[in-house]
Amino acid sequence: MNSVLRYSSEEIVWQEVPGETSLAYTITGCPVGCKGCHSVDTWPTGSGIELLPDYFSQRLHDYQGLITCVLFLGGEWHPAALQTLLKITKAQGLKTCLYTGLESVPSYLERELDYLKTGPWIASRGGLDSRATNQRFMHLSSGELLNVRFWE
Numbered sequence: 384m385n386s387v388l389r390y391s392s393e394e395i396v397w398q399e400v401p402g403e404t405s406l407a408y409t410i411t412g413c414p415v416g417c418k419g420c421h422s423v424d425t426w427p428t429g430s431g432i433e434l435l436p437d438y439f440s441q442r443l444h445d446y447q448g449l450i451t452c453v454l455f456l457g458g459e460w461h462p463a464a465l466q467t468l469l470k471i472t473k474a475q476g477l478k479t480c481l482y483t484g485l486e487s488v489p490s491y492l493e494r495e496l497d498y499l500k501t502g503p504w505i506a507s508r509g510g511l512d513s514r515a516t517n518q519r520f521m522h523l524s525s526g527e528l529l530n531v532r533f534w535e
């Protein structure tokens with residue numbers, strides 16, 4: 384019933400998507416449950432602020448010319464709501480990225496994404512800056528694995 388994405392933070396980031404200036408939303412309610420997650424405070428469903436399409440469109444307008452990409456840190460658990468916001472982003476000529484703790488997302492979401500980070504957090508293997516990581520950062524249209532960009 385709750386199909387609206389909610390977010391706990393909205394910020395501009397440079398490192399999460401190499402080569403892009405991204406408006407990043409941390410989406411609350413992640414159900415993956417990684418041991419050692421640094422964002423446990425964002426797990427509760429219903430926490431955070433609603434990320435409604437009208438507000439989101441206004442933010443893209445506010446940041447016009449300043450950002451090149453929108454990054455969603457989670458949100459695939461409400462795929463229809465996420466798809467709507469991804470379509471709005473693409474319609475503005477911006478790139479899109481999703482960080483998910485899952486190994487894959489539905490193809491209808493992939494179609495709206497330029498970049499996709501997959502895989503849960505496993506402390507012993509580290510994140511994208513670790514060569515031992517289980518996580519993958521893909522440029523979807525080329526199929527290129529971009530993990531190396533996090534090692535530079």
Ligand code: SF4
Nearest residue numbers: 413416417420484504
């Ligand atoms: S996917 Fe990310 S936010 Fe979700 S539990 Fe794992 S590390 Fe935490």
